[in-house]
Amino acid sequence: MLVLKKIRKQFDGKVVLNGIDVEIANGEIVSMLGPSGSGKTTLLNIILGLTSMDSGTIIFNDKDISKLSMKERGFNIVFQDYALFPNLNAYKNIIYGVKNRPDLISKEELDGLIDFLELEPHLSKQISQLSGGQKQRVALARTLATKPKILLLDEPLSALDGVIKETIKDRIKAITREYHLTTIIVTHDPEEALTMSDKVLIIDQGKVSQFGTPNQVIHQPQNNFVEEFILRQLRIKRDNIYNLFEGCHA
Numbered sequence: 436m437l438v439l440k441k442i443r444k445q446f447d448g449k450v451v452l453n454g455i456d457v458e459i460a461n462g463e464i465v466s467m468l469g470p471s472g473s474g475k476t477t478l479l480n481i482i483l484g485l486t487s488m489d490s491g492t493i494i495f496n497d498k499d500i501s502k503l504s505m506k507e508r509g510f511n512i513v514f515q516d517y518a519l520f521p522n523l524n525a526y527k528n529i530i531y532g533v534k535n536r537p538d539l540i541s542k543e544e545l546d547g548l549i550d551f552l553e554l555e556p557h558l559s560k561q562i563s564q565l566s567g568g569q570k571q572r573v574a575l576a577r578t579l580a581t582k583p584k585i586l587l588l589d590e591p592l593s594a595l596d597g598v599i600k601e602t603i604k605d606r607i608k609a610i611t612r613e614y615h616l617t618t619i620i621v622t623h624d625p626e627e628a629l630t631m632s633d634k635v636l637i638i639d640q641g642k643v644s645q646f647g648t649p650n651q652v653i654h655q656p657q658n659n660f661v662e663e664f665i666l667r668q669l670r671i672k673r674d675n676i677y678n679l680f681e682g683c684h685a
């Protein structure tokens with residue numbers, strides 16, 4: 436279990452996280468949802484160990500990891516822009532973090548991962564030759580190859596559209612279930628959060644606005660912000676689609 440206790444963070448005197456308390460069970464997929472600037476990426480980076488917090492405690496499987504370095508924590512992230520190495524082909528990108536670590540992942544496991552993400556046909560391609568969805572899968576494979584104890588994804592679907600988005604969504608869900616991997620996803624899209632996760636962590640002005648299952652968020656919004664920000668956006672989306680169909684019949 437990952438326990439965040441009273442996490443606080445300021446940048447240049449501006450409070451970004453104002454006492455975040457959350458418990459995430461092992462194997463759970465949690466989406467962090469909130470408007471732009473609400474502190475989602477900051478919280479993700481604090482969990483990763485990339486950004487320091489001003490105060491608070493992070494407990495992972497009963498151990499206080501607050502002061503451990505990023506490497507010692509053993510979590511890993513897929514960045515929003517994928518951060519792939521353009522001078523290396525897809526395969527070299529995938530094995531980048533495990534090149535000299537046969538103890539970490541066996542050849543069979545690596546092949547299994549490449550197979551699961553359907554990356555064989557693309558292994559020798561340069562990054563510039565890959566589509567958005569293929570880049571996303573290479574980035575995912577590179578991160579998963581390091582066998583992270585927690586997988587962190589920053590806006591994993593934002594650069595993708597349509598069918599590719601749905602495919603990647605399903606694949607992320609399938610792979611995290613397969614590996615029983617605790618996964619924390621940053622998104623600003625309510626639909627994405629509600630359809631991808633076991634729990635949704637809604638952040639507003641540096642505080643937890645609601646933390647619950649998609650069902651709880653939809654049927655028991657805990658406050659005005661959840662009602663306005665999340666449910667209103669979904670209603671607008673739905674109305675737009677219905678209006679479109681009505682337009683077709685006219």
Ligand SMILES: Nc1ncnc2c1ncn2[C@@H]1O[C@H](COP(=O)(O)OP(=O)(O)OP(=O)(O)O)[C@@H](O)[C@H]1O
Nearest residue numbers: 446447451469470471472473474475476477478623
């Ligand atoms: N390194 C930094 N130095 C100063 N201010 C920062 C730094 N990183 C983030 N901030 C500020 O902290 C606030 C929260 O940023 P953060 O990136 O965590 O928000 P977010 O919810 O992920 O937003 P978005 O959805 O737009 O990515 C913003 O006002 C941002 O300008």
